[in-house]
Amino acid sequence: MIWDWNFTLEILPVLAHAAIVSVEATLIGFVLAATLGLVLAVVRIAVPWTGWTISVLVELIRSTPLLIQIFFIYFVFPKFGLVLDAFTAGVLAIGIHYAAYCSEVYRAGFDNIHRGQWEASIALNLSAWTTFRDIIIPQAIPPIVPALGNYLVALFKETPLLSAIAVMELMQAAKIIGSETFRYTEPITLVGLFFLAMSLVSAVLIRALERLLNRRTMR
Amino acid sequence: MTEQPMVRFENVSKRYGALTVLDGLDLEIARGEKVSVIGPSGSGKTTVLRMLMTLETINDGVIWVEGEPLTHMKRNGKLVPADLAHIRRIRAKIGMVFQSFNLFPHMTAMANCIEAPMTVLGMKRADAQARAAELLDMVGLSQKKDHYPSQLSGGQQQRVAIARALAMRPKIMLFDEVTSALDPELVGEVLQVIRQIGREHDLTMLMVTHQMGFAKEFSDRVCFFYQGKICEQGPPSELFGAPKNERTRQFLHAVLEAG
Numbered sequence: 001m002i003w004d005w006n007f008t009l010e011i012l013p014v015l016a017h018a019a020i021v022s023v024e025a026t027l028i029g030f031v032l033a034a035t036l037g038l039v040l041a042v043v044r045i046a047v048p049w050t051g052w053t054i055s056v057l058v059e060l061i062r063s064t065p066l067l068i069q070i071f072f073i074y075f076v077f078p079k080f081g082l083v084l085d086a087f088t089a090g091v092l093a094i095g096i097h098y099a100a101y102c103s104e105v106y107r108a109g110f111d112n113i114h115r116g117q118w119e120a121s122i123a124l125n126l127s128a129w130t131t132f133r134d135i136i137i138p139q140a141i142p143p144i145v146p147a148l149g150n151y152l153v154a155l156f157k158e159t160p161l162l163s164a165i166a167v168m169e170l171m172q173a174a175k176i177i178g179s180e181t182f183r184y185t186e187p188i189t190l191v192g193l194f195f196l197a198m199s200l201v202s203a204v205l206i207r208a209l210e211r212l213l214n215r216r217t218m219r
Numbered sequence: 220m221t222e223q224p225m226v227r228f229e230n231v232s233k234r235y236g237a238l239t240v241l242d243g244l245d246l247e248i249a250r251g252e253k254v255s256v257i258g259p260s261g262s263g264k265t266t267v268l269r270m271l272m273t274l275e276t277i278n279d280g281v282i283w284v285e286g287e288p289l290t291h292m293k294r295n296g297k298l299v300p301a302d303l304a305h306i307r308r309i310r311a312k313i314g315m316v317f318q319s320f321n322l323f324p325h326m327t328a329m330a331n332c333i334e335a336p337m338t339v340l341g342m343k344r345a346d347a348q349a350r351a352a353e354l355l356d357m358v359g360l361s362q363k364k365d366h367y368p369s370q371l372s373g374g375q376q377q378r379v380a381i382a383r384a385l386a387m388r389p390k391i392m393l394f395d396e397v398t399s400a401l402d403p404e405l406v407g408e409v410l411q412v413i414r415q416i417g418r419e420h421d422l423t424m425l426m427v428t429h430q431m432g433f434a435k436e437f438s439d440r441v442c443f444f445y446q447g448k449i450c451e452q453g454p455p456s457e458l459f460g461a462p463k464n465e466r467t468r469q470f471l472h473a474v475l476e477a478g
Contacts, residue, residue, distance in 0.1 A: 116321035119274050123315040124335035124387060125307055134334060138325050 008186045011177050015190055018173035023198070025091050025169060026156040032095025033155065034148065037102025038137075044103075045110060046128050054103075061100035067161050069093045074165045090162040098155050105147045109140035142213035149206030153199050160191075170194060223286040225250045225391060225423040226271065231280035233266055233447075240266050242447040244280070250390075253417055253424045255434035255455075258444030259470060264427045267444075268393045271425070272315045273306055284309050284391070311339075314389030318396040320376045322368040328355060328379045329364040332386045340387070347386070354382035357419075358412050374405030378412050385416065392416070394426035406430070413437070431474055435459050443467045 044054045061069070074089040084092065113136055121131040160171035174187035224247040233241040241263040248254050256264040269275045271282060273289070281298060282289045291298040292305045301309075323331050332351035336342040342350070355364050358378035368376050377397055384392060394413065398406040410433050417424060417437060428434050434441055435455040442452040443464070451464040462468045 114321075116317060116319050117323065119272075120317065120321035120323070122274060122310075123272050123313075123317075123384070125311050125339050126335055127307075127339070130338045134338065135323055139323075 002185060004183070004186065007181075007183060008190070011187055012190070014177065015170060015173055015187065015194070018168055018170045019194055021087070021167065022156075022159050022169040022194075025087065025094065025159050025162060025167070026152070029091045029094035029098065029159075030152050030155055032091070033098035033102050033151070036095060036099035038106050040099060040103035041106035041110060042132055044107065046132070058100045058103055061097055066093065066097045066158055067164060069097055070161060070165060086162070086165045086167045090165055090167050094155060094158065094162075098151055101151055102148060105144050105151070106140065108147075109144040110136060112143065113139055142210075145206065145210045145213055149202070149210070152206070153202050156198060156202065157195060222250065224248060224283070225252070225285060226425070227283040228267070228271075229281045229283065231270065231282060232278050233263070233270060233275060234278050240447055241270075244447075244449070246442070246449065248391075248423060248425060251421050251423055252440065253438045254426070255438040255441045256425065256427045256444060257429070257431070257434060257441060257470070257474075258450075262444040263447040264444040265395055268315065268395050268425060268427055271391075272313055272393055273310050284312055311387070312390045313393065314384035314387055314391070315393040315395065316377070316380050316384055316397045318399050320368070320373070320380045320400070322376055322380055322383070324368050327365050327367055328360060328371070328382075331368075331379060332383045335383070336386050351382065351386055354385050355379070357415070358382045359408070372405060373401045374408045377401065377409045381409075381412055381416070389422070391423045391425065394424065394428070396427050396429065398428070398430060429474070431459070431471070443470065445470070 040054055040058065044051050070090055070093040073084065073093045074086060077084065077089070117135055117139065118131070121135050126135070159169055162169050163172035163175060166172060170191045174184075174191045177187045178184040226246075226248040228244045228246040231241060231244045232239065244263075244267065246267070256267060258264045266275060270277050271284075271289070277290055281291055287309060288298060288301065289306065289309045290301055292301045293299075322328075323334065326334065329348065329351055332354060333342075333344065333347035336347040336350065337344060352361065352364065355361050358381055360375060360378055360382070363371060363375060363379075368379070371379065381397075397413070398409050401409065410430065413424075413426075413433075414437060416422060426434075426438075438455050440452060441455045441458045443450045443458065443462075443466070445466050451458060451462060451467045458467065459471065462471060
């Protein structure tokens with residue numbers, strides 16, 4: 001028999017524990033990506049002379065593989081005195097990588113705000129900070145929730161890359177089980193199913209959030 | 220000493236590339252004066268308001284507000300381009316109402332009116348709300364304070380926008396074709412509100428308008444703009460009754476013909 005249920009039950013606790021690490025990496029990575037991406041997009045508008053620098057930076061990050069960035073932060077940063085444990089280095093790399101993508105999404109959101117909203121903010125003498133916080137961001141975010149949600153799911157599906165620097169997430173756990181028992185069918189299948197289930201759940205949650213935001217803003 | 224003009228444009232020019240929108244404009248507006256700006260499209264009349272609100276930069280000249288430069292500041296006795304802090308201090312005296320209302324769509328009428336008083340003037344929420352309630356009442360919308368802009372008619376939205384601008388207690392109010400985007404039957408209610416604040420507040424008002432009847436009845440002075448310059452100006456009775464300039468005559472003839 002190809003599939004062994006006893007073996008499956010035996011490895012489930014190990015994989016469940018690793019799944020928590022995967023989800024943690026996803027959530028922390030995405031919060032970092034969403035926040036840093038927003039900062040990049042805001043700074044690009046609020047401080048015009050940074051535009052070129054940020055464009056180059058974003059392009060650089062988007063045009064190189066995430067795996068290389070993970071290796072760079074984990075193995076090269078220590079040469080400059082910045083030593084990070086594998087989980088931190090990996091999550092940082094994922095967060096920065098997806099921040100580049102998110103900043104473009106935010107930028108599209110800001111571009112969609114009618115010029116009159118900026119002009120009314122100037123006429124009311126609002127500060128740049130208040131304009132973004134109270135006027136622009138609350139209007140720009142709801143329409144881009146689906147795009148941000150897509151990146152959340154994409155980011156989640158890239159967390160197995162962390163196994164390359166031995167972070168004990170799902171893929172790494174499955175690989176270890178496989179190399180110790182020479183059985184790969186169950187662990188790899190379970191990991192795949194877990195990703196499938198989580199991605200589907202996320203998609204449903206994102207759609208619900210989208211509906212909620214639309215109800216609140218598009219009266 | 221004669222009283223400072225509230226606003227003074229001193230040899231102000233505005234260009235977009237090769238196109239000169241305003242050409243060496245000189246214009247003084249006295250405290251409390253109501254000035255209407257009329258003219259064909261492309262004559263630079265809206266640009267005058269937008270420059271005063273600092274929505275447009277200027278290429279030459281200086282704009283003064285109550286004797287202080289708006290676009291510039293004094294440093295070592297010389298005028299240098301103003302920094303943001305200076306601009307914000309001066310433009311606090313100016314409020315503007317737009318053709319397309321530009322209310323914040325994610326905020327109720329009340330929230331629209333208290334946002335700036337709270338964040339810019341640092342008013343407490345209760346005080347800001349009390350003041351906003353007064354103003355919404357004045358524009359006849361006390362029943363609509365919890366409505367969102369999309370739940371209001373164009374005329375109601377524009378009246379909220381007027382209340383929102385007044386909540387910042389400006390000394391100068393700019394009205395940029397504020398009835399142009401409205402259905403004809405809603406124009407009256409907005410003009411009525413403008414008439415009322417003209418009476419009740421000691422505001423200096425500068426408006427770009429296509430409502431010749433209103434300009435005639437409401438303004439102390441009417442300026443006719445043509446090709447980036449003031450072609451003719453004077454009390455409405457003179458400008459409308461006996462225009463001296465051929466361009467003015469042609470424009471008024473065309474506008475009044477169209478009804």
